[in-house]
Amino acid sequence: MSDDAIGSTMRILGEDPASGGIKVLIETDEDIWHLYNVIEVGDLVTASTTRREEKAADKLRAERAEKKRMTLGVRMEKIEFSEEDLRLKLLGTIETGPQDIGQHHTLILENGDSLTISKPHWRETQLERIKRAVADSKKPRIVFVSLDQDDATIAVLRQYGLKEVVSIRSGRSGKQYAEKPQVDGYHAEIASKLEPLIEPNMPVVLLGPGFEKETLADDLKRMRPDLFGKTYVYHTGQCGMAGINELLKAGMGADVLRDSSVGSEIEAVERLMSEISKPEGLGTYGTEEVRNASLAGAVDLLLILDSKVREQDLDDVVRAVESQKGTVMVVSGQHDGGKSLASLGGMGAILRYKLG
Structure with a gap:
């Protein structure tokens, strides 16, 4: 070695x-x-x-x-x-x-x-x-705040998956909401929960339906511009963990997600599922099918679940794909993309061409 x-x-x-x-x-x-x-x-x-x-x-x-x-x-x-x-x-x-x-x-x-x-x-x-x-280890983690005017969920994207950290209720009454203090109490509580999680240059992604996320972005920058300078705002149809998964599956379209292994994995599995669902798609799955395609030099992207790598020696398949300039991605079983790949038997591939 x-x-x-x-x-x-x-x-x-x-x-x-x-x-x-x-x-x-x-x-x-x-x-x-x-x-x-x-x-x-x-x-x-x-x-x-x-x-x-x-x-x-x-x-x-x-x-x-x-x-x-x-x-x-x-x-x-x-x-x-x-x-x-x-x-x-x-x-x-x-x-x-x-x-x-x-x-x-x-x-x-x-x-x-x-x-x-x-x-x-x-x-x-x-x-x-x-x-x-x-x-x-050189890539930043990402912290998500998924919220509407009643509830907020804070979650951290690690290399092995998405982890919910805390949920916060706004506890607003009509009077409090009408007064519009300089920094909303709900937002101040979110900031207090975020501060111990954030490290320098760590991206913070705010998401959810409605306009609450934009107001939170303004409040965070007003409270701690040094800490919340790298803030991204996205619209989703849902809030909570469902909203974060919705955003991850949509690919987010930003460098912030592409720099994370989890984001790349979820996006790749979504591509695989899309190809499998097409009548003439270039997706295949199952250990034998993928092995045969790999050895034939037909695999452009090989996806293997991490638990399958732990349990089996798949070096021959990996070597075959890499020798033909294909890409190999080991997918964590801890996030939604990994769970989808597990349902396909833990192995899938996007092909260069359709095998007979």
């Missing part, structure tokens, strides 16, 4: 070709999601962790003994991703370390932690995933 194969970044701390090990530093929530898609059962994961000291002479004392920090290598048996607290939970058997070889242990990994992943063989799709994590 060369440096070029995995990308050059501070998050790749080192690699050992002899053991097939790559050492990674987790710097963002998205890194955790990418690693969940790379680590598989049978891998050896080595990381700093805590475990009670071994005290064979006094089992009762051992139960109450203080936990000590140590580095353990754990052979993977189960991998879990917690979207709620954004942690990676890795369960398996201790294979290397100062104690308890052969016993079970759980590694809990989150932002700031480093780990070494050792595999007998790295698949191209897994190396590509690490490379993608490097590239995507």
Whole structure:
């Protein structure tokens, strides 16, 4: 494995070709999601962790003994991703370390932690995933506020999908609304919920039916021009999460969305569904159909669900598409586009020409 194969970044701390090990530093929530898609059962994961000291002479004392920090290598048996607290939970058997070889242990990994992943063989799709994590970390997340005059929903677009953060009721009475204060209380509450989510240069997208979004845009810029300078306003027929999904499916038409992997994935799946629905369309789906089209050099865009990449070795299909200058996109199962692709069996392709 060369440096070029995995990308050059501070998050790749080192690699050992002899053991097939790559050492990674987790710097963002998205890194955790990418690693969940790379680590598989049978891998050896080595990381700093805590475990009670071994005290064979006094089992009762051992139960109450203080936990000590140590580095353990754990052979993977189960991998879990917690979207709620954004942690990676890795369960398996201790294979290397100062104690308890052969016993079970759980590694809990989150932002700031480093780990070494050792595999007998790295698949191209897994190396590509690490490379993608490097590239995507440079792209901004997007914060959405989907609202009308009664309710607002704030959601964050991460690389692995859309996450609702909070809902806010306007609580307006007719009198309050008639008074028109300098900054509306409803809008002030939205701003207070947005402030901890926003980072410099992070796009904020305001959307919904009616004119409430335009008024909010004005109020946000008046309150914090430094924070809400990069604000985009879009009209949708619905508000809430339904409105955000409506906007994502429409492609938004702005660089703000095209710079996000989720936006590109949803748009690509929509294109695939459209081609499949046409009588003479250039869309195909299903593992065997897509594999045959790939090996025939007929695939322009290959879409694979991330869970399918985790579960199967599809390197031959990926190599076939890339060798014919086609594009390969791994789609997250966490958003509506991924769910649509899952309903097609997790694999689909847009073809250059119709196969006989």
